[in-house]
Amino acid sequence: xxxxxxxxxxxxxxxxxxHDRGAFSDGLNKLRAGVLGANDGIVSVAAVVVGVAGAxxxxxxxxxxxxxAVVGGAISMALGEYVSVASARDSQTALIAKEKRxxxxxxxxxxxxxxxxxQAKGLTPETAQRVAEELTAHDAxxxxxxxxxxxxxxxVLKPWQAAVASGLAFLAGAVLPxxxxxxxxxxxxxxxxxxxxxxxxxxxxxxxAVLGKSPWLRPTVRVLVGGxxxxxxxxxxxxxxxTQIA
Numbered sequence: 001x002x003x004x005x006x007x008x009x010x011x012x013x014x015x016x017x018x019h020d021r022g023a024f025s026d027g028l029n030k031l032r033a034g035v036l037g038a039n040d041g042i043v044s045v046a047a048v049v050v051g052v053a054g055a056x057x058x059x060x061x062x063x064x065x066x067x068x069a070v071v072g073g074a075i076s077m078a079l080g081e082y083v084s085v086a087s088a089r090d091s092q093t094a095l096i097a098k099e100k101r102x103x104x105x106x107x108x109x110x111x112x113x114x115x116x117x118x119q120a121k122g123l124t125p126e127t128a129q130r131v132a133e134e135l136t137a138h139d140a141x142x143x144x145x146x147x148x149x150x151x152x153x154x155x156v157l158k159p160w161q162a163a164v165a166s167g168l169a170f171l172a173g174a175v176l177p178x179x180x181x182x183x184x185x186x187x188x189x190x191x192x193x194x195x196x197x198x199x200x201x202x203x204x205x206x207x208x209a210v211l212g213k214s215p216w217l218r219p220t221v222r223v224l225v226g227g228x229x230x231x232x233x234x235x236x237x238x239x240x241x242x243t244q245i246a
Contacts, residue, residue: 031211034169039204041173043227045069046197047234049181050190054238057186070174078167086159092151099144111136117147176200194231201227
């Protein structure tokens with residue numbers, strides 16, 4: 001065989017493709033969750049600072065309200081993510097323990113159940129039985145968790161990791177509206193914040209749709225309309241309250 005043929009045999013067109021579909025999909029989902037967390041930070045903090053700016057042009061109240069929105073929002077996002085993921089992890093852990101107990105107490109029934117799962121997927125009874133036996137000999141628990149529950153014993157959800165990632169994503173999104181409202185001169189604060197916020201929402205909306213493998217236009221328009229509505233409403237409330245208090 002020639003050297004070129006050897007190279008072709010060693011390097012196929014599929015070498016660059018992600019064969020670990022679970023890890024690849026999990027990575028995309030985490031990235032998409034990060035984008036959505038940043039989107040929350042953009043909208044919520046922008047709405048607060050624009051609302052306060054509608055009531056007063058003084059920088060101190062705007063900074064105070066914005067800082068409170070950033071810290072409170074990040075903690076809320078992190079805590080909510082922790083509680084959600086911890087509940088899912090507890091469920092995973094309980095299912096794994098249940099499967100371990102069943103394998104120890106009724107191995108024959110579990111083997112028959114595994115064979116029936118592969119038979120339902122289209123294998124002949126003989127092939128399904130052989131597959132079940134070989135997988136059980138290799139890793140009985142892993143085989144049952146993957147076939148029955150679609151979970152991996154070694155990839156149990158991590159609540160603290162999810163909480164930190166969610167909080168940091170929120171903080172990353174919150175930076176933009178804070179800078180947009182604090183840096184420009186007073187007469188330009190609100191319009192610049194509106195423009196910067198909607199531009200950022202357009203980017204995150206499109207990126208989230210692309211990562212979710214869906215058409216980007218409709219989700220992007222939806223995010224833009226929602227963000228513009230939030231900013232307009234909070235600004236209107238702030239301006240009204242500012243006038244009434246004054």
